[in-house]
Amino acid sequence: MNAASSDDFDLADQGPQDECGVFGVWAPGEEVAKLTYFGLYALQHRGQESAGIAASNGKQILIYRDMGLVSQVFDESDLDTLPGHIAVGHTRYSTTGVSSWENAQPTLGPTPFGTVALAHNGNLTNFADLQEMADEKAAARDETVKAATQKPARTRSGRDSSNDTSLVTELLASSAAENLTAAARELMPRLDGAFSLVFMDEHTLYAARDRHGVRPLALGRLERGWVVASETAALDIVGASFVREIEPGELIAIDEDGLRSHRWAEPEQARCVFEYVYLARPDSVLNGKTVHAARSEMGRQLAREYPVDADLVIATPESGTPAAVGYAEESGIPFGQGLMKNAYVGRTFIQPSQTLRQLGIRLKLNPLKENIAGRRLVVVDDSIVRGNTQRALVRMLREAGAKEIHIRISSPPVKWPCFYGIDFATRAELIANGLNTDEICQSLGADSLGYISLDGMIAATQQREAELCTACFSGDYPITVPDTAAAERGC
Numbered sequence: 001m002n003a004a005s006s007d008d009f010d011l012a013d014q015g016p017q018d019e020c021g022v023f024g025v026w027a028p029g030e031e032v033a034k035l036t037y038f039g040l041y042a043l044q045h046r047g048q049e050s051a052g053i054a055a056s057n058g059k060q061i062l063i064y065r066d067m068g069l070v071s072q073v074f075d076e077s078d079l080d081t082l083p084g085h086i087a088v089g090h091t092r093y094s095t096t097g098v099s100s101w102e103n104a105q106p107t108l109g110p111t112p113f114g115t116v117a118l119a120h121n122g123n124l125t126n127f128a129d130l131q132e133m134a135d136e137k138a139a140a141r142d143e144t145v146k147a148a149t150q151k152p153a154r155t156r157s158g159r160d161s162s163n164d165t166s167l168v169t170e171l172l173a174s175s176a177a178e179n180l181t182a183a184a185r186e187l188m189p190r191l192d193g194a195f196s197l198v199f200m201d202e203h204t205l206y207a208a209r210d211r212h213g214v215r216p217l218a219l220g221r222l223e224r225g226w227v228v229a230s231e232t233a234a235l236d237i238v239g240a241s242f243v244r245e246i247e248p249g250e251l252i253a254i255d256e257d258g259l260r261s262h263r264w265a266e267p268e269q270a271r272c273v274f275e276y277v278y279l280a281r282p283d284s285v286l287n288g289k290t291v292h293a294a295r296s297e298m299g300r301q302l303a304r305e306y307p308v309d310a311d312l313v314i315a316t317p318e319s320g321t322p323a324a325v326g327y328a329e330e331s332g333i334p335f336g337q338g339l340m341k342n343a344y345v346g347r348t349f350i351q352p353s354q355t356l357r358q359l360g361i362r363l364k365l366n367p368l369k370e371n372i373a374g375r376r377l378v379v380v381d382d383s384i385v386r387g388n389t390q391r392a393l394v395r396m397l398r399e400a401g402a403k404e405i406h407i408r409i410s411s412p413p414v415k416w417p418c419f420y421g422i423d424f425a426t427r428a429e430l431i432a433n434g435l436n437t438d439e440i441c442q443s444l445g446a447d448s449l450g451y452i453s454l455d456g457m458i459a460a461t462q463q464r465e466a467e468l469c470t471a472c473f474s475g476d477y478p479i480t481v482p483d484t485a486a487a488e489r490g491c
């Protein structure tokens with residue numbers, strides 16, 4: 001592999017991308033659109049392409065959604081147009097479906113039981129089968145209409161966007177069940193893959209989680225209502241107390257009659273371990289473990305597995321910081337600031353000019369020269385995907401005068417793509433797919449490189465290995481991936 005310059009740094013290379021954050025609230029007497037806005041604000045890290053809120057006043061559902069960050073999409077007057085006592089919201093990073101306004105969520109669809117607004121975090125692996133099912137139902141419905149009216153059939157479904165969420169909405173709408181709860185209980189077992197869903201009709205808020213519990217979903221209590229959110233941090237931020245997680249294989253419904261729980265599948269847990277490593281906020285709690293505590297322990301374990309003589313431990317901010325502090329604690333090497341992050345540059349829709357692009361990584365990270373010059377550095381990061389960012393980082397630290405650069409990574413090598421909602425690209429693009437650790441170290445231009453072991457990472461989460469998905473590290477996929485999808489990603 002050729003050495004690359006910092007010019008190769010790509011602003012779009014932001015590391016692994018999660019695809020969505022979901023939020024729902026049922027709270028008569030509260031300004032539910034505002035609660036949802038702040039909930040989505042807390043979940044912004046899970047998706048920055050689009051944001052949307054749907055609210056119901058018991059008679060009708062109104063929706064507002066657009067491309068951009070939560071703070072760019074909504075202002076106070078927009079939220080004022082969404083009155084009601086139930087709301088669902090969404091922040092999106094696309095996995096299935098292109099990035100466009102049509103694919104922004106929540107999706108909205110008419111059903112025999114009223115209107116359904118739906119928000120989804122995850123990725124359905126049987127999208128093609130579901131599409132076929134929806135088309136068959138649409139064709140049967142068109143035939144019925146044709147027979148009754150003698151008018152030509154409309155053929156195929158009227159789906160107007162390419163994401164799996166609008167497909168779920170359409171399948172709920174085409175159900176022959178007697179109500180939305182029954183329609184959802186009938187549909188959930190037919191969905192394969194990862195899904196944490198929050199949806200509503202005019203009267204009831206629903207939340208459901210796939211039987212594997214791949215993506216998180218938490219339930220919280222307000223004084224006058226209930227909240228569901230992708231992460232517990234969003235509950236904290238709207239003043240809700242954590243009650244419990246929505247269980248894998250569970251559907252809940254909340255309305256004026258209270259909260260009802262329906263078990264539609266026995267749990268076969270395979271929670272995403274990468275939520276602990278990088279995706280979730282450090283102040284969230286996943287299955288009883290604070291993410292920050294897990295990351296700190298990963299850093300301590302990394303220090304035990306890959307010690308080195310050095311002067312300073314620095315983090316790739318912000319996601320590498322808890323592990324870097326843990327590494328420093330365990331090794332006795334001081335932790336210090338080495339890189340200042342401009343947190344928002346990678347999330348702008350304005351493309352940098354050629355001159356700015358040549359500054360590469362400096363648009364995102366700027367070195368603190370007085371802490372770096374002449375020092376032997378341990379640089380702790382959470383993961384390496386393509387390696388472009390770390391290569392540019394090493395070059396920048398050398399230019400700032402670093403004497404030695406020892407990279408330590410708080411997750412094992414990423415060798416396999418994710419089919420459950422995280423954008424790791426294809427196998428061929430993953431640096432650890434073709435190169436061993438020494439070769440990656442050489443390619444990055446570092447003096448040494450150490451990845452935490454799979455066992456060490458899992459132990460730091462305090463979860464049972466059998467209840468975690470580790471597929472991007474191990475290649476052991478807990479949910480069957482269709483051959484065509486696997487072939488497309490080089491598996």
Ligand code: SF4
Nearest residue numbers: 272274418469471472
């Ligand atoms: S493949 Fe990796 S990122 Fe995807 S769900 Fe499994 S552990 Fe998480």
